[in-house]
Amino acid sequence: MTEPTETLLESLHAFLAKSLGESMRRRTLTRVVVGLSFTAVELDNGASGLCATMLRSPGPLPGCGTGPGASATEGRSRTGPEPGQFAGLPVTRLFEGGILRPSGVPGIHRVVAIATLNALVDMLPQNGHPPGLQSPAENRDAFDLLDLKPRDSVVMVGGFNGYIDRLQARGQPFWILELDPEVIRPDARSLYVPASRAEKVMHQASVAIITGTTLINDSLDGLLAFARPDLRIAVVGPTTPLVPHIFARRGVSVLGGVRVRAVDPLMTVLTEGGGTRFFFDSLVDRVGFRTTPHFELAGA
Template identity: 35%
Template sequence: MDDTTILGDTIRILKERLGERMDEVTVERAVVGIFFTGVKLNTGHGGICATPIKAIPEAVCCPSSATAMPHSGRLRERKISAYVTDALGDRPMRKALGIAVVSALSALANDVCPQSGYTVTRGVDAIELLKMPESGNVVVVGALVPYLRALKQARQPFRVLEMDPRTLKPDELPFYAPVEETDQVVPWADTLVITGTTLINGTLEHLLDLARPEATVVVLGPTVSILPDALFARGVEIVGGDVVTDPDRLLDVLAEGGSGYHFFGKGADRIVTQRSPASS
């Protein structure tokens, strides 16, 4: 049965655009860092994804931790198809590595067969292009610090859906909504801002289904540094991700426990992808 998820659709598009070239691609280097996971392909392209460390509560000793990443030490021997399969699976760490490979393949596809239908702005954060509404309701999925700060400064009414309320500051807790209220909170939004990590835990499709057709939907974070077609097809207007500019430098930073603050403008740049008006 065909996979009809965002990742499934993205992988189908990659296969269509890259053709046989995709079978020749290999992973030259992979790093699973504390905060982010990254890869470098033999084509020189890099990809990135958040590391879902909280999704592995059993990772407390060697025997149980080994099941999370059974191919460690042999990652360069794996076929690209194996990573793609992992991206569609439900094992968090393996899925994250698979998404990083999909991210790198997306960068390759953008180089060898660029497509029209959307515009890309480099070196900016999505919040810089997202106009904060003077009125209306805003829902943020995930503790996205820059966006929560901007909403508080604008005194804009909002709700924040977050799995772990401990990630919120005291003055943000009044706006907190537990994930159990997702089906009621998301349709309330005129502007919906979603963390890309929902691509890893498999909740992104449901969130997009809940959004009202007229709502402005933004998905952002390194994890959605993939071809935007499948996201746009589901009503997303703005995708904020990253483009890897120096894979080795990025992976060195990730191996040392680095976060976005350490690699932005060095091994990777922020990019914002928007649907072109004619394709909306």
């Protein structure tokens, strides 16, 4: 697999700009809602997207915070739109100033930018997935696409309660890699692995399930660089952009995200502090892909 020369977010932005062309350049942000758990963006053509609301963070996982061409302090003094300035903003303006470059410093501008990327993905032909890939599994969780075997050892980057329940029910060996053990529910804290051991545990596991929120704090590119060639990797969650070939080039074999079904009630739920249990499978559809590792989209 060829070593990437740009970050995953930069590759995604370049692909969207090339694929959507003038349609992307004409778009503006109509509504932005920053909820307690998730941020939603709606564009002037009705396309919408989500990103986890991660406004403060200790930074990237140790050893994972410098993507291709990055410096450890790059981006810490960036300026950009502030609350009250997003509505009506041209999409192209949102991505000025290198907001998708590695910074390790989440903030409202970056969260809104990733939610906007997901809204742009919603504009792609074939309902957001490139031609030539397996059809997405609508309303099917990415967990089901991993085809876990009893002998598999799993590392979860991020403590998803639903996945913890399913792994425990299977008797599956697994660890939870997290920056902060306090975010893991008490009955699963014995499975905690410090983030400083990320490289070691990624080499020990046969399956990695990684939260899409690692895009926000610049950890994902570094985590993927740690992976062995035979590691089966899933990147999951509402933050995850559903463009499989961008992830497949970096060794990701399963992709799981969402497609917004009803943006108005979703915005209301987020405004009132609701999270996934208030919108999964009712206001958004779960979408899963098995990616094609060697697939190259023409012209991408």
